[in-house]
Amino acid sequence: MAIGSAKIMGFKLMTNFNRPYFSRNIAEFWKRWHISLSTWFKDYLYISLGGNRVGIPRWYLNLFLVFTISGLWHGANWTYIIWGAINGFYLVFAIISQDWRKAFAKLIYLDRLPKLNNFVQIILTFILACFAWIFFRANNVQDAFLIVERMVSDKGTIYIGEMQQIILSLFAIAMLLFFEVLQEYKFKSQLPIRTNHWLKETVAYAGLVILILMLGVFDGGQFIYFQF
Amino acid sequence: MKKFGIRLLVFFLVIFIGDTVVGYWLSFNYNNSEYASFTKLKHTLNAKEELLIFGSSRAQHHYNSQILAKGLGMSVYNCGFGGQGVEFSYLQLKEILKQNKPKQVIFDLSVNILIDPEGNSKLSGILAPYYHRSLDIKNALDGFDKFEKYKMISNIYPYNSTLYNILRRKKNNEDALLKGFQPLHSVFDTTGINTIVNNGFNKAYSLNDKLKFVEKFILLCGANDIPLIIVNSPIYLTNDILDSMNAEMKLLLKPYTNCQYLDFTLDSSFKAHPEYFKDNLHLNEKGAELFTKKIIKIFMVTR
Numbered sequence: 001m002a003i004g005s006a007k008i009m010g011f012k013l014m015t016n017f018n019r020p021y022f023s024r025n026i027a028e029f030w031k032r033w034h035i036s037l038s039t040w041f042k043d044y045l046y047i048s049l050g051g052n053r054v055g056i057p058r059w060y061l062n063l064f065l066v067f068t069i070s071g072l073w074h075g076a077n078w079t080y081i082i083w084g085a086i087n088g089f090y091l092v093f094a095i096i097s098q099d100w101r102k103a104f105a106k107l108i109y110l111d112r113l114p115k116l117n118n119f120v121q122i123i124l125t126f127i128l129a130c131f132a133w134i135f136f137r138a139n140n141v142q143d144a145f146l147i148v149e150r151m152v153s154d155k156g157t158i159y160i161g162e163m164q165q166i167i168l169s170l171f172a173i174a175m176l177l178f179f180e181v182l183q184e185y186k187f188k189s190q191l192p193i194r195t196n197h198w199l200k201e202t203v204a205y206a207g208l209v210i211l212i213l214m215l216g217v218f219d220g221g222q223f224i225y226f227q228f
Numbered sequence: 229m230k231k232f233g234i235r236l237l238v239f240f241l242v243i244f245i246g247d248t249v250v251g252y253w254l255s256f257n258y259n260n261s262e263y264a265s266f267t268k269l270k271h272t273l274n275a276k277e278e279l280l281i282f283g284s285s286r287a288q289h290h291y292n293s294q295i296l297a298k299g300l301g302m303s304v305y306n307c308g309f310g311g312q313g314v315e316f317s318y319l320q321l322k323e324i325l326k327q328n329k330p331k332q333v334i335f336d337l338s339v340n341i342l343i344d345p346e347g348n349s350k351l352s353g354i355l356a357p358y359y360h361r362s363l364d365i366k367n368a369l370d371g372f373d374k375f376e377k378y379k380m381i382s383n384i385y386p387y388n389s390t391l392y393n394i395l396r397r398k399k400n401n402e403d404a405l406l407k408g409f410q411p412l413h414s415v416f417d418t419t420g421i422n423t424i425v426n427n428g429f430n431k432a433y434s435l436n437d438k439l440k441f442v443e444k445f446i447l448l449c450g451a452n453d454i455p456l457i458i459v460n461s462p463i464y465l466t467n468d469i470l471d472s473m474n475a476e477m478k479l480l481l482k483p484y485t486n487c488q489y490l491d492f493t494l495d496s497s498f499k500a501h502p503e504y505f506k507d508n509l510h511l512n513e514k515g516a517e518l519f520t521k522k523i524i525k526i527f528m529v530t531r
Contacts, residue, residue, distance in 0.1 A: 202235055206242035213384040214391055
């Protein structure tokens with residue numbers, strides 16, 4: 001939306017999110033998530049601290065510091081700082097454990113199945129990112145730790161809710177995932193309904209407006225990351 | 229430029245035609261839908277029963293219309309709607325009074341509804357299909373969002389997010405028999421209840437500025453000479469903060485002489501009896517039956 005709105009006014013904005021949940025590791029995730037911010041931190045903080053042209057312990061510290069500070073950039077709250085620190089830890093640990101992980105993949109013959117290997121890496125990265133989001137989203141640190149505690153302790157059954165909501169949610173997730181997969185692996189265009197025929201394209205966009213009127217969310221809260 | 233103008237015209241023309249056709253289809257199917265929530269809303273806005281019950285989910289799940297009708301010898305309808313605030317009940321009653329005057333009204337009112345910051349803002353989601361029905365509904369919905377009147381130009385928008393339920397076409401005879409009452413069937417698992425209550429009611433709010441629509445509701449009943457009972461129905465467990473707010477509510481309602489106030493929040497028949505509850509704030513079917521019988525007894529004595 002931001003890219004489209006800016007283009008109407010003659011500005012060309014950079015792609016800020018490049019399907020980050022298809023990343024195969026946290027380093028790649030940060031090359032795809034909030035790219036403008038990551039680039040700024042890389043250029044003005046990471047490189048200023050010496051980047052990777054320093055001793056290894058200092059390099060790890062630089063990475064950890066940059067992510068912790070990027071957490072603080074999101075807001076003056078311990079939840080953001082912990083979220084940044086977790087991401088810094090992920091990144092440092094990923095570098096340290098690179099050889100072990102490769103050896104482990106070889107041991108279980110995952111290296112012989114590159115597609116499965118990629119899939120496993122995407123899922124693991126997604127889980128790690130989601131775990132860190134607990135701290136980002138929680139109202140305070142106590143709530144965040146309570147959520148983590150409840151994740152690993154036996155506290156009742158999974159909340160299922162209304163079947164209607166489950167079906168609609170699954171349908172929406174499947175539809176979004178379908179288009180995301182298409183865009184990631186098939187088309188590279190940002191507009192999947194783009195054709196060479198102006199009438200088809202116009203009708204498709206008008207159809208989208210009608211779909212938004214029918215199914216769009218008009219009274220919900222904003223996307224949590226919108227303020228950033 | 230001319231080419232761009234033509235494309236823009238085609239774009240808006242397709243939207244206009246699509247919006248008109250799809251909007252008409254949605255409107256027709258919504259009005260003929262047998263989905264319980266849609267039929268209930270339609271019924272409550274035109275209710276002709278003698279005793280009407282208003283409120284949120286606690287009204288919807290606590291008052292067994294069949295038992296009330298049998299016990300009191302009156303026709304009864306439970307107009308309670310889960311998740312809705314006091315303004316919704318007020319609008320329901322206002323719409324009903326344009327066609328019919330009930331003999332008695334029960335209004336289930338609890339502190340959690342008054343302090344819910346989003347209580348009244350959920351109106352749009354439920355009443356949007358009735359936006360053009362009356363000025364009262366229109367003004368209420370316009371009051372929440374300055375763009376609402378522009379969104380309502382669309383024929384589709386009032387039926388936003390209703391498609392799935394429209395397509396279900398499910399006829400549920402049980403709903404018609406229950407006359408708006410919706411029983412809850414499970415029994416409350418009270419694990420961690422003290423924490424839930426203390427987290428839910430951790431701050432005392434002043435209720436003085438939250439009674440605007442309650443006052444309007446009371447005055448509307450008064451102006452139409454309708455006897456009104458305001459009921460604070462049973463709660464499994466309260467804490468000091470909730471008790472103090474319930475006491476404040478009782479005090480604030482005292483000056484309104486045309487309504488009787490009944491507080492069941494500390495009633496020993498229900499308090500700390502998990503077998504009567506689905507969760508801390510909602511009675512299950514068994515609890516609702518016992519509670520409805522208690523209400524009948526009070527009615528009999530009052531009569």
